[in-house]
Amino acid sequence: SQTIHQWPATLVQPVGSPLSLECTVEGTSNPNLYWYRQAAGRGLQLLFYSVGIGQISSEVPQNLSASRPQDRQFILSSKKLLLSDSGFYLCAWRGVGRSYYNEQFFGPGTRLTVL
Amino acid sequence: AQSVTQLGSHVSVSEGALVLLRCNYSSSVPPYLFWYVQYPNQGLQLLLKYTTGATLVKGINGFEAEFKKSETSFHLTKPSAHMSDAAEYFCAVSDSNNDMRFGAGTRLTVKP
Numbered sequence: 001s002q003t004i005h006q007w008p009a010t011l012v013q014p015v016g017s018p019l020s021l022e023c024t025v026e027g028t029s030n031p032n033l034y035w036y037r038q039a040a041g042r043g044l045q046l047l048f049y050s051v052g053i054g055q056i057s058s059e060v061p062q063n064l065s066a067s068r069p070q071d072r073q074f075i076l077s078s079k080k081l082l083l084s085d086s087g088f089y090l091c092a093w094r095g096v097g098r099s100y101y102n103e104q105f106f107g108p109g110t111r112l113t114v115l
Numbered sequence: 116a117q118s119v120t121q122l123g124s125h126v127s128v129s130e131g132a133l134v135l136l137r138c139n140y141s142s143s144v145p146p147y148l149f150w151y152v153q154y155p156n157q158g159l160q161l162l163l164k165y166t167t168g169a170t171l172v173k174g175i176n177g178f179e180a181e182f183k184k185s186e187t188s189f190h191l192t193k194p195s196a197h198m199s200d201a202a203e204y205f206c207a208v209s210d211s212n213n214d215m216r217f218g219a220g221t222r223l224t225v226k227p
Contacts, residue, residue, distance in 0.1 A: 032214075044220070109156065111156060
């Protein structure tokens with residue numbers, strides 16, 4: 001069966017510090033991968049998605065970036081965090097193929113607080 | 116382009132009462148429709164989905180939803196609310212041409 005991991009689970013960082021969040025998927029190959037953010041009291045905001053190694057599409061221009069160095073690894077980064085980067089970050093994957101119906105499977109999330 | 120509208124950002128019901136969370140979608144081709152639930156500080160969990168076939172879909176925790184093409188709706192219902200149903204609920208749509216799009220979410224509160 002497939003599983004998705006995110007770490008760390010929680011993170012408190014000062015403004016201006018760097019960020020690295022990691023997401024890994026097990027039990028599937030060549031998934032599409034997604035990063036979402038939830039700010040307090042708001043819905044899901046799609047940040048990045050990837051259809052393959054080294055292929056990143058950005059949905060919202062900002063000080064965050066994403067990378068996919070391996071097939072089942074997706075990393076969210078920032079060189080300098082802003083207060084507005086605080087939120088709950090979710091990674092998701094979906095299988096490629098008709099049988100998946102584009103369903104996305106979510107990780108447990110990372111709670112980021114920027115002070 | 117496809118989109119999802121969830122009517123009501125907050126819904127409050129009493130324990131034992133009917134739960135009704137509304138979702139309307141737009142899609143130019145036959146849609147795939149989903150409901151997810153999110154408990155505090157957790158990821159999203161699939162409640163149920165409609166892809167093809169029977170329009171009344173049953174999911175986990177006693178929830179069900181009915182796909183009504185004429186009304187472009189996929190409302191989520193549960194006959195009797197339980198305290199443990201308090202959570203955020205997201206409706207989502209995708210189709211054969213487009214990736215998943217989520218609604219803004221509805222926060223369900225259950226009063227004792």
